[in-house]
Amino acid sequence: MENRLEVRPVARMVSEFPTKFGIPRQSGLVAELRGKIVLEEEFRNPDVLRGIEGFSHLWLIWGFSAALRRDWSPTVRPPRLGGNTRVGVFATRSPFRPNPLGLSCVKLEGVELHTGEGPVLYVSGADLMDGTPIYDIKPYVPYADAHPEAGEGFAPPPERKLEVRFPAELLEKVPEDRREALRGVLACDPRPSYQDDRSRVYGMAFAGLEVRFSVEGNLLRVLEVEDGDRTP
Numbered sequence: 001m002e003n004r005l006e007v008r009p010v011a012r013m014v015s016e017f018p019t020k021f022g023i024p025r026q027s028g029l030v031a032e033l034r035g036k037i038v039l040e041e042e043f044r045n046p047d048v049l050r051g052i053e054g055f056s057h058l059w060l061i062w063g064f065s066a067a068l069r070r071d072w073s074p075t076v077r078p079p080r081l082g083g084n085t086r087v088g089v090f091a092t093r094s095p096f097r098p099n100p101l102g103l104s105c106v107k108l109e110g111v112e113l114h115t116g117e118g119p120v121l122y123v124s125g126a127d128l129m130d131g132t133p134i135y136d137i138k139p140y141v142p143y144a145d146a147h148p149e150a151g152e153g154f155a156p157p158p159e160r161k162l163e164v165r166f167p168a169e170l171l172e173k174v175p176e177d178r179r180e181a182l183r184g185v186l187a188c189d190p191r192p193s194y195q196d197d198r199s200r201v202y203g204m205a206f207a208g209l210e211v212r213f214s215v216e217g218n219l220l221r222v223l224e225v226e227d228g229d230r231t232p
Helices: 176-187
Strands: 010-016 034-039 056-061 101-112 120-124 133-139 163-164 202-206 210-215 221-228
Touching: 034 163, 056 210, 176 202, 176 210
Parallel strands: 163 221
Antiparallel strands: 010 034, 010 133, 034 120, 056 101, 056 133, 101 120, 202 210, 210 221
């Protein structure tokens, strides 16, 4: 007899990314990137967060809500391997899997129990799109969860970060408290890892802005920053 588990979101992510392009490929890569977790109405009892302030980091189990393709394959082609080499779906973090669930570790920056949105968790280092459904929240426990000796397979840490050239007049269009986060996101190279077209102009939505840039070698140049509401 097949066992099925019905799950429902317990919270939603509020982040600077209205679309998935530009989101860091893993959690924790951009520590300056801030967001908040708002509980769904039925879970807005402050007791559900009692004691959580004692932990510095949290695990989030969430859904790939922007994955347009709902089917899955035993093998996938990770961008990290150039988009041509196939590996097993369970050897990747691809969103196209039997159960489209993601796992992220974020830093807990603060807890506010009584807001107009109910209890709220403030976090940093998240790699979730705005509105992402969160199915569970668990504390990160270093003695059990940290394995510095772990093998990295085909996904070692990025070897380099891009140099970001951000003209002062464009940087002024970005709210001051979001500038370092945006720089960090751009330095991680938002492009798919197999793309290297120096003539292409990329556009990324971030914090209500549309940021356009190009990349040549190790240099990313910011070309435009516009109000996202006015961008076609």
